[in-house]
Amino acid sequence: MQHTPSGNAILLGKIALITGASSGIGLQIARQFVDHGSFVYLADIDFPKAQEKAQEIGANAVAVHMDICDSTQVRATLDEIMRQKGAIDILVNNAGVLAQGPFDLLSEREWDKLIAVNLTGAFNCIQAVAPIMIKQNHGNMINIASVSAFKGGGSMGNVWYGATKAAIVAMTKGLSRELGPQGIRINAIAPSLVETNMIKDALTPRIKKQILMQFPLGRFATKMDVADLAVFLASGLSSFITGQIIAVDGGYLNV
Ligand SMILES: NC(=O)c1ccc[n+]([C@@H]2O[C@H](COP(=O)([O-])OP(=O)(O)OC[C@H]3O[C@@H](n4cnc5c(N)ncnc54)[C@H](O)[C@@H]3O)[C@@H](O)[C@H]2O)c1
Secondary structure (H helix, E strand, O other): OOOOOOOOOOOOOOEEEEEOOOOHHHHHHHHHHHHOOOEEEEEEOOHHHHHHHHHHHOOOEEEEEOOOOOHHHHHHHHHHHHHHHOOOOEEEEOOOOOOOOOHHHOOHHHHHHHHHHHHHHHHHHHHHHHHHHHHHOOEEEEEEOOOHHHHOOOOOOOHHHHHHHHHHHHHHHHHHHHHHHHOEEEEEEEEOOEOOHHHHOOOOHHHHHHHHOOOOOOOOEOHHHHHHHHHHHHOHHHOOOOOOEEEEOOOHHHO
């Protein structure tokens, strides 16, 4: 379905870069941003899929081939966005990978990948975007963390993944202090389990039932639950909110 904003849309005219936007949560955020008036760059390592999804969304979405682990590619993307649009208003650091299972089953290679995508990726994007936003004297960054940052892992024993997301929490808080005086807000969303490609193989009916018992609201988060908060954080409706980590978790962290 093509996405067309209304004339009073809350993100009208905003230029957004969303990483990992060819699937799951990132794609839903892209759709919602366009519905609310934004022009969105869907950046993903899976370029054919990003292209397919950008075409589905319509004229206000463009696919970019970008591996967030490669700072040269990230900088080239920003150069191209500036050449095309002359500004970047919103960065959503969404691309991420999961590693699950008990602590001793993660290989060094898997650990390196976790750090490269979940941390170095966010580092590269923030380092490339921040100087532009500082020059503009405005900007808005949204990081996708996870409830596992607070629990030290999650329902599926993913302690090392949780550690990378805890670092995202620290980045978000610290950067809000450094970037606030330059007119830049930065917040993070901490979703609980969302049924996307990332976790679909791990969710047997038995595990699903077990995990669901930990949710006071009795269901998992949807991609839309996360995307709705991203729209709010990207918009002027949240103009005095920065350095916050907001859980979208149906009460899971309070159990
Ligand atoms: N699904 C969940 O339960 C859940 C819960 C909490 C947080 N999160 C976080 O939400 C974010 C999105 O996850 P999702 O569930 O939508 O997963 P997903 O696997 O559907 O999407 C991740 C996307 O990131 C892309 N990607 C991976 N490595 C990349 C790289 N190096 N450069 C560019 N793109 C890359 C993938 O191609 C994919 O399109 C992640 O940061 C994840 O950690 C997910």
